[in-house]
Amino acid sequence: MSTDGGKAPAAMLAIGELAERIGVPTHVLRYWETRFPQLKPLQRSGRRRYYRAEDVALAERIHHLLHVQGFTVEGARKALSGKAADEPAADTPASLTxxxxxxxxxxxxxxxxxxxxxxxxxxxxxxxxxx
Incomplete structure (x- = not known):
């Protein structure tokens, strides 16, 4: 069975196809590449980006963290790197009234x-x- 306009599920997606799939502009995907080192699409001639299945899954996870759960970019980076998001921040006051x-x-x-x-x-x- 195919998705995304006749492509096989494991087929690579161009940046425009991925942007449409997750509902963000292409420049947002390029920005995410600068902030999330794990997101590394293949770049072919003319610097055209092609996202593999694992890149697509990661972009969808980033989108979910940022736009659904409300994380900041830095918080999403920490969540993806495995650092627990519920760890107390170093600058959190020790006592609350x-x-x-x-x-x-x-x-x-x-x-x-x-x-x-x-x-x-x-x-x-x-x-x-x-x-």
Whole structure:
């Protein structure tokens, strides 16, 4: 059975085909190549990019981390490299007060690489534990 306009599932995709498949512009894929060293498509004459099946899977995973789960690029890089995203950040304060939990956290204060939803859930759990 074939997908992507008659191509076999294991066939390489051109950058435009992959961009259409995951719903991002081609320049975003080129940017990801500079930020995620694991994403290395084949480059043929004229520097045309061709993505193998493993590259396609990785691009789909990157898209999911960034656009569905809300990771930053740095957070997605750490998640892909195997570092646990739920490890405490080095600059996280050691103690939190109840009043600090009630105040909304400005977006600029959120630790990098942790999705906002995870921080909100953590805040709720801490508030429940403190009482």
């Amino acid at each position: 109840r009043s600090g939990l009630d105040d909304p956290m400005p977006a600029s204060a959120a630790p990098r690489g942790i999705p906002v939803e995870a921080l909100v859930a953590l805040r709720r759990r801490l508030a429940a534990a403190i009482g």
